Amino acid sequence: MAQSKKLSAGITRNNREMADGRTIRYYDTAGQTRTAPDLRPVETQPEIGELRLDPLVNEWVAMAAHRQGRIFLPPKELCPLCPTTGQLLTEVPESDFEVVVFDNRSPSLRPPTGDWALPDQVGPDTDLGTAAGKCEVICFTADHGKSFKDLTASRVRVLLEAWIDRTEELSLSPYIEHIAPFENRGEEIGVTLSHPHGQIYAYSYLPPRVEKMLAAAKKYKESNGKVLFDEVLAREIRDNERIISRNDRWIAFVPYASRYPFEIHVAPLHPVADLTGLTDADREAFPEIALDVMKRLDGVFGIEMAYIAAWHQAPVRTGRDLLRLHWQITSVRRAPGKLKYLAGSESAMGAFIMDMRPEQSAAQLREVTV
Numbered sequence: 134m135a136q137s138k139k140l141s142a143g144i145t146r147n148n149r150e151m152a153d154g155r156t157i158r159y160y161d162t163a164g165q166t167r168t169a170p171d172l173r174p175v176e177t178q179p180e181i182g183e184l185r186l187d188p189l190v191n192e193w194v195a196m197a198a199h200r201q202g203r204i205f206l207p208p209k210e211l212c213p214l215c216p217t218t219g220q221l222l223t224e225v226p227e228s229d230f231e232v233v234v235f236d237n238r239s240p241s242l243r244p245p246t247g248d249w250a251l252p253d254q255v256g257p258d259t260d261l262g263t264a265a266g267k268c269e270v271i272c273f274t275a276d277h278g279k280s281f282k283d284l285t286a287s288r289v290r291v292l293l294e295a296w297i298d299r300t301e302e303l304s305l306s307p308y309i310e311h312i313a314p315f316e317n318r319g320e321e322i323g324v325t326l327s328h329p330h331g332q333i334y335a336y337s338y339l340p341p342r343v344e345k346m347l348a349a350a351k352k353y354k355e356s357n358g359k360v361l362f363d364e365v366l367a368r369e370i371r372d373n374e375r376i377i378s379r380n381d382r383w384i385a386f387v388p389y390a391s392r393y394p395f396e397i398h399v400a401p402l403h404p405v406a407d408l409t410g411l412t413d414a415d416r417e418a419f420p421e422i423a424l425d426v427m428k429r430l431d432g433v434f435g436i437e438m439a440y441i442a443a444w445h446q447a448p449v450r451t452g453r454d455l456l457r458l459h460w461q462i463t464s465v466r467r468a469p470g471k472l473k474y475l476a477g478s479e480s481a482m483g484a485f486i487m488d489m490r491p492e493q494s495a496a497q498l499r500e501v502t503v
């Protein structure tokens with residue numbers, strides 16, 4: 134793999150090896166050289182986890198018991214995602230950085246050794262599999278106290294380029310079937326590190342929601358000859374009342390049947406399968422709408438909203454002409470001091486009940502002065 138690479142918009146990537154053999158990638162705008170060595174003692178890497186099939190629903194469950202010992206909400210001076218300064222040796226050896234992506238220290242999914250295959254699904258007789266895949270961490274800024282919405286437009290552009298680069302490279306691994314970059318924000322939803330960061334999960338199987346979306350898209354294509362997501366987007370544009378923001382290349386809306394008190398989908402107006410398909414014009418126009426949407430979300434109640442922001446992409450090898458790229462932001466915050474809990478109906482039955490109309494949350498988001 135190339136150590137150094139020129140990406141678009143003048144952004145460069147430099148790869149460095151960490152003390153335990155993991156890779157850290159620096160994404161920079163000024164062609165910085167990154168040479169700081171990782172001076173930490175070498176640590177043994179955890180074993181690959183198990184992949185078990187829940188045969189009642191044919192869904193894979195990754196078992197990664199070694200993750201129990203993860204560091205939980207450390208104070209700022211012990212943050213492993215801050216740059217290395219003075220005595221504290223962190224995950225990032227350099228004393229400053231723009232955007233970095235490094236291999237997760239306690240990954241749920243790991244690259245397999247030798248020949249690897251997903252076991253055939255044969256009910257309770259399904260073989261035990263190994264949790265193949267890759268988990269990476271992406272830090273948005275060296276500034277511990279910031280949030281996504283505080284980033285500059287040029288930093289969001291670097292972040293997007295890093296997501297694109299990772300999607301492109303991870304897609305080359307024969308065992309990777311699906312790539313999902315996401316960000317969890319807020320202690321309410323289980324974030325263990327407050328430093329602004331996200332994760333990239335590269336799965337060796339299709340996650341259940343992706344499989345479901347693929348099945349729906351296939352069925353729709355067979356009966357209507359059209360791509361389902363394109364028609365969904367057309368309906369949102371026609372209805373207009375759930376759109377919260379748009380520019381020349383992107384549109385953001387609260388979906389017609391949203392499941393969370395605040396749910397926003399951000400999609401390019403010219404649909405593509407995944408991040409690598411975005412044109413230069415799409416890439417240049419993304420930071421504006423991304424920052425607008427995140428500011429609206431925090432502006433609704435004037436508090437930092439807990440959210441999950443996840444990129445939905447077409448799988449690496451299947452359904453490339455059926456599924457479309459979109460960024461899905463969901464928040465369980467109903468009001469200050471009130472969360473929507475995924476309880477009986479949602480957790481046990483998978484049936485979502487909403488006590489707020491999507492048109493109402495769209496209006497609230499639109500009214501925010503950004």
Ligand SMILES: [Zn+2]
Binds near residue numbers: 209212213214276277
């Ligand atoms: Zn930090």
